[in-house]
Amino acid sequence: MGFLASIGRAVLHLLATTGSVSLFAAQALALSTRPPWHWRLIGRQMIDIGYYSLPVVGMTALFTGMVLALQSYTGFSRFAADSAIPTVVVISITRELGPVIAGLMVAGRIGASMAAEIGTMRVTEQIDALTTLSTNPMKYLVAPRLLAGMTMLPLLVLVADAIGVFGGYVVSVHKLGFNPTSYLKRTFDYLQVMDVVSGLVKASVFGFLIALMGCYHGYRSRGGAQGVGAATTQAVVTASILILLSNYLVTELFFSRR
Amino acid sequence: MSTTPKIQVRGLSKRFGPKVVLDGIDLDIAQGESLVVIGGSGSGKSVMIKCILGLIRPDAGSVRIDGEDVTKLDRRGRERVMAKFGMLFQGGALFDSLPVWENVAFGLIQGQGMARAEARAIALRKLQAVGLGAPVAELHPSELSGGMQKRVSLARAIAREPEIILFDEPTTGLDPIMADVINDLIIACVQELGATTITITHDMHSARKIASRVAMIYHGKIIWNGPAADIDRSGNPYVDQFVNGHAEGPIQMEVRPL
Ligand SMILES: Nc1ncnc2c1ncn2[C@@H]1O[C@H](COP(=O)(O)OP(=O)(O)O)[C@@H](O)[C@H]1O
Ligand SMILES: [Mg+2]
Numbered sequence: 011m012g013f014l015a016s017i018g019r020a021v022l023h024l025l026a027t028t029g030s031v032s033l034f035a036a037q038a039l040a041l042s043t044r045p046p047w048h049w050r051l052i053g054r055q056m057i058d059i060g061y062y063s064l065p066v067v068g069m070t071a072l073f074t075g076m077v078l079a080l081q082s083y084t085g086f087s088r089f090a091a092d093s094a095i096p097t098v099v100v101i102s103i104t105r106e107l108g109p110v111i112a113g114l115m116v117a118g119r120i121g122a123s124m125a126a127e128i129g130t131m132r133v134t135e136q137i138d139a140l141t142t143l144s145t146n147p148m149k150y151l152v153a154p155r156l157l158a159g160m161t162m163l164p165l166l167v168l169v170a171d172a173i174g175v176f177g178g179y180v181v182s183v184h185k186l187g188f189n190p191t192s193y194l195k196r197t198f199d200y201l202q203v204m205d206v207v208s209g210l211v212k213a214s215v216f217g218f219l220i221a222l223m224g225c226y227h228g229y230r231s232r233g234g235a236q237g238v239g240a241a242t243t244q245a246v247v248t249a250s251i252l253i254l255l256s257n258y259l260v261t262e263l264f265f266s267r268r
Numbered sequence: 269m270s271t272t273p274k275i276q277v278r279g280l281s282k283r284f285g286p287k288v289v290l291d292g293i294d295l296d297i298a299q300g301e302s303l304v305v306i307g308g309s310g311s312g313k314s315v316m317i318k319c320i321l322g323l324i325r326p327d328a329g330s331v332r333i334d335g336e337d338v339t340k341l342d343r344r345g346r347e348r349v350m351a352k353f354g355m356l357f358q359g360g361a362l363f364d365s366l367p368v369w370e371n372v373a374f375g376l377i378q379g380q381g382m383a384r385a386e387a388r389a390i391a392l393r394k395l396q397a398v399g400l401g402a403p404v405a406e407l408h409p410s411e412l413s414g415g416m417q418k419r420v421s422l423a424r425a426i427a428r429e430p431e432i433i434l435f436d437e438p439t440t441g442l443d444p445i446m447a448d449v450i451n452d453l454i455i456a457c458v459q460e461l462g463a464t465t466i467t468i469t470h471d472m473h474s475a476r477k478i479a480s481r482v483a484m485i486y487h488g489k490i491i492w493n494g495p496a497a498d499i500d501r502s503g504n505p506y507v508d509q510f511v512n513g514h515a516e517g518p519i520q521m522e523v524r525p526l
Contacts, residue, residue, distance in 0.1 A: 046381065127365075135361040138323045142355040143424075144347055144379030 034226050035156070041146060042153035051150065055158035059120050059217070060165055066119060067112045071170035074107050075099060075177025083186050095188075096196035099178035104205045108171045109163075110257055113216035116163065117223075117249040124155055124224025125245035129231035129238035137229070152229065155221040163217030164210040171209065208264040215260060216253050223249040272335045274299045274432065274464045280319055280329035281488075282312075289315050291488030292329070297481075302458055302465045304479035304496070306472075306510060308519065311485050313468045314358055317434050320466070321353060322346055333432070351379065354430035354463075358437045360417045362409035368420050369395065369405035375428045394423040398453055415446040422450065426457050433457070435467040439474045451477045472511055475499075484510060486519070 082095045128151055131137050140147045175197060182188040223245045231241035273296040280293040289312040297303050307313050318324040320331050322338055330337050338349050354375075362371050370377075372394055373387035382390075395405055398419040409417055418438060425433055435454060439447035451474050458465050469475050475482060479496035484507050492504045499511055509517030 046378075131363075135357045135359055136363055138318070139355070139357060139361040139363070141323060142321060142350060142353055143375035143428075144350050145374070146343075146347075150378070 031222065031226055034152075034229070035222055038148050038152040038156055038225070041149040042157055044149075048150060048154050051154040052157055055154050056162050058123075059116065059158050060162035063112075063116050063119055063166055064169065066115050067166055067170050068173050070111050070115055071103075071108060071174040072177040074111055075103055075174035075179075076181045078102055078107070078174075079178035079181040079186070083182070092186075092188075093196065095182060095186075096178070096193050097200045099182075100175050100197045100201050101205055103174035103178070104171050104201070104209045105261075106209075106257075108167050108174055109209045109212040109216060110253065112163065112167045112170045112213065113220065113253045113257075114250055116166070116217070117220045117246055117253060120159070121220045121224040121245045121249045122242050124221060125228040125231070125242045126238055128152075128225055128228030129241040132229060132231050133234055133237060147229075152225045155225055156218060159217035159221030160214050161217070163213040163220075167209055167213035168206075171206065204264065208260065211264075212257060212260050215256050219252045219256060220249045223252065273297055273332075274301070274334065275320065275466075276330075276332040276335075277316075277320065278330045278332075280316065280326050280331065282315055282319060282324065282326050288488055290319065290326070293485070293488070293490055295483060295490055295493070297464060297466065299464055300462060302467070302478055302480045304467045304469060304475045304482050305485055306468075306470060306475055306482060307485035308470070308510070312488055313485055314436055316485065317355075317436055317466060317468060321355060321434065322350070351428070352431045354425035354428060354433040356418075356421045356425040356433070356435045356438055358440070358468075360409070360421045362417060362420060362424070364409050366408075367405065368400075368407055368409065368412070371409065371420060372405075372423045372427050374424065379428070391423070391427060394427050395420070397426075397457075398423045399449070415442050415449075418442060418446075418450060419453070422453060422457070426461065429461050429463075431463060433461075433463045433465045435465065435469075437468055437470075439469060439471050444473075447471065447474060448477075450474075454478055470510075472513070 078099050079095060082098045083092065086092055086094060086098075128137075131151070137147045137151070140150055179190075179193060179197070182193055183190050227241040227245040227248070228238075231237045275295070275297040277293055277295040280290050281288075282290040293316055295303075305313055305316070315324060319326045322331075322341075326339060329339070331339055333349055333352065336349070338346065341349065363374065366374070369388055369391045372391035373382075373384070376382040376387040376390060377384055392402060392405055395401070400416065400419055400423070404412070404416065409420065412420065422438065425435070438454060439450050442450065454465070454467065455478060457463070467475075467478055476496065476499070481494065482496050482499050483490050483493040484504075485491070486506055492502050492507045494502060499507065502508065505518050509519050515521070
């Protein structure tokens with residue numbers, strides 16, 4: 011009986027959390043459509059997410075593209091299917107690896123810093139202070155981060171796609187002896203608009219989830235430095251899980267009928 | 269209706285889990301009065317003040333500001349009433365991402381939509397009023413000493429010239445001279461603005477200096493409430509013990525001998 015009860019409790023807890031996260035998100039989004047708009051804050055968050063994540067995301071995309079070409083080559087050359095490598099690289103990167111890798115890297119970088127910053131503001135009563143100064147903290151702190159996350163991740167992923175494909179190109183041409191012109195031609199021959207678009211939609215969903223988890227866990231943190239630390243961990247872990255989960259769901263939405 | 273108290277608290281109760289913090293607080297504060305609330309650490313003074321502000325939702329009871337029950341207001345109504353308040357938080361609660369002047373101007377810029385240049389000029393004047401010059405205005409809160417932070421918080425609390433100002437332990441943790449400087453600043457602010465104030469403190473020197481009336485909170489109730497001049501002849505053994513700072517008396521600390 012104890013076993014069943016604990017499963018029941020876990021399910022109830024999951025449902026309650028889902029409800030309160032949804033409510034949190036809905037509240038922030040509803041507020042973000044109403045003036046006053048905090049352009050300054052939205053801009054700062056956009057720069058933080060979009061610009062300062064470039065090195066990390068660029069590096070991981072580069073190495074991912076490189077290793078993808080190398081692995082495909084060792085596998086495909088057994089079937090004399092080397093000519094498929096450019097296509098495999100570009101489709102894997104744009105559909106899957108670009109968004110997922112950028113998402114996970116940004117979850118670690120931005121999700122954690124949002125949770126830590128908002129969590130510290132919570133435990134040092136800065137969020138209460140906002141309220142006493144006639145400023146809605148959901149609108150001032152949460153809404154700009156959600157908007158910036160949703161809009162900047164797709165741009166970041168576009169860059170990651172380009173760098174990832176470039177990584178595959180470099181390895182293929184300089185190490186595996188491909189002809190540069192025909193590699194590039196093959197890269198774009200079989201690439202469809204939908205491949206890139208689905209990746210960008212994923213990116214937007216991931217950006218929203220990362221910011222939502224960072225803000226939600228930060229906003230609800232309790233009990234000093236330890237509470238903020240726990241909120242930070244929670245934000246990164248839940249964002250990463252949600253990224254992989256929603257990645258599957260969006261993929262199914264786009265490609266399951268083909 | 270000249271007898272309507274500025275703030276009227278009735279039956280205010282709040283518990284956290286099994287712990288009863290406020291157990292039916294009744295309090296009337298007249299327009300222009302300076303009430304000092306004394307009581308031991310952890311007796312619920314901060315919780316009471318946050319219930320009055322609406323930052324914590326009480327379990328029972330009412331808080332009337334100018335006769336209007338603010339515990340029943342929606343978000344919009346709460347924002348309107350919040351504009352009447354200024355609050356100095358126990359820990360300062362300065363926004364550490366903003367320079368000092370923007371902290372002070374925050375309520376003017378975000379809350380009232382004032383132009384930044386105009387708000388800055390007002391902030392500089394308020395900073396001068398608490399003895400901080402223009403160079404300090406450009407620093408960030410983390411670069412200031414504790415006494416300076418308290419003064420910035422004070423400037424922020426009075427920047428919008430509110431009708432009601434709440435001070436949560438404004439002198440705690442300061443040296444005696446700085447504490448007295450803060451006392452004088454509070455008195456000056458109150459006289460100039462004609463504000464109604466509630467000050468929480470356990471600094472009796474400060475209480476005697478600021479208060480027109482004193483209330484003592486113990487075990488979640490107001491156990492004594494009278495003119496500041498009567499504090500030494502309250503006839504209440506709890507008040508006597510607290511005012512004179514004796515370990516022996518009806519208030520027992522929960523400590524065991526080593
Ligand atoms: N958000 C909260 N959650 C749980 N307990 C709280 C919370 N805020 C205050 N308390 C408890 O309420 C009691 C009174 O706290 P407080 O009002 O801060 O005391 P003080 O009189 O020193 O200001 C303390 O025992 C504290 O632990
Ligand atoms: Mg307190």
